[in-house]
Amino acid sequence: MAGIWRRQAAGESGSGGVWMRAALGGAELRLPGARLVATAPGGIDDARHAPERWLLLADARARVNGEPVVAGVRLLRDRDEIRLAGGEVVWFSSEELARIEPFPGNEPLPCARSCRPITPGAPSVRCPRCGTWHLQTEEYPGWTYAGTCTVCSAPTRLSGDYAWHPGLEDDHVAVAD
Numbered sequence: 001m002a003g004i005w006r007r008q009a010a011g012e013s014g015s016g017g018v019w020m021r022a023a024l025g026g027a028e029l030r031l032p033g034a035r036l037v038a039t040a041p042g043g044i045d046d047a048r049h050a051p052e053r054w055l056l057l058a059d060a061r062a063r064v065n066g067e068p069v070v071a072g073v074r075l076l077r078d079r080d081e082i083r084l085a086g087g088e089v090v091w092f093s094s095e096e097l098a099r100i101e102p103f104p105g106n107e108p109l110p111c112a113r114s115c116r117p118i119t120p121g122a123p124s125v126r127c128p129r130c131g132t133w134h135l136q137t138e139e140y141p142g143w144t145y146a147g148t149c150t151v152c153s154a155p156t157r158l159s160g161d162y163a164w165h166p167g168l169e170d171d172h173v174a175v176a177d
């Protein structure tokens with residue numbers, strides 16, 4: 001699920017503060033002078049991978065990566081920096097976390113790693129980057145069997161930590177979800 005990173009409780013020095021990630025769970029998020037609107041559902045109804053797409057609708061004061069929002073609308077991309085009316089800076093992130101979930105498909109699908117059938121409801125992991133499904137049981141841990149996804153280079157960590165957040169290069173930034 002995509003999310004928005006916002007800095008909370010910045011210190012008096014103007015630096016520091018904690019970056020918090022708010023998941024974009026609904027169809028719309030209101031921000032000062034701007035709205036984020038989903039153009040595709042974030043939910044997974046079947047075994048196919050439906051990537052989320054979010055539009056920024058903003059007034060003339062907003063900037064994305066330093067540029068004005070032409071005609072007041074822009075399709076957001078991963079790690080876009082959004083400067084809102086009033087000066088607050090937030091970041092859009094399309095990063096999703098890998099997690100074990102019951103396979104939502106109606107028909108079995110072969111695991112990309114082990115080729116074992118992933119039956120409806122079976123513990124499985126959908127690669128958050130390429131959408132490929134892996135069976136993930138104790139006997140056949142298709143997702144965590146190797147360091148990366150069978151199809152793409154996504155890491156197979158199941159730690160629940162985001163690989164990226166704003167200010168990653170800044171040692172003083174703390175992160176909470």
Ligand SMILES: [Zn+2]
Nearest residue numbers: 127130149152
């Ligand atoms: Zn992948």
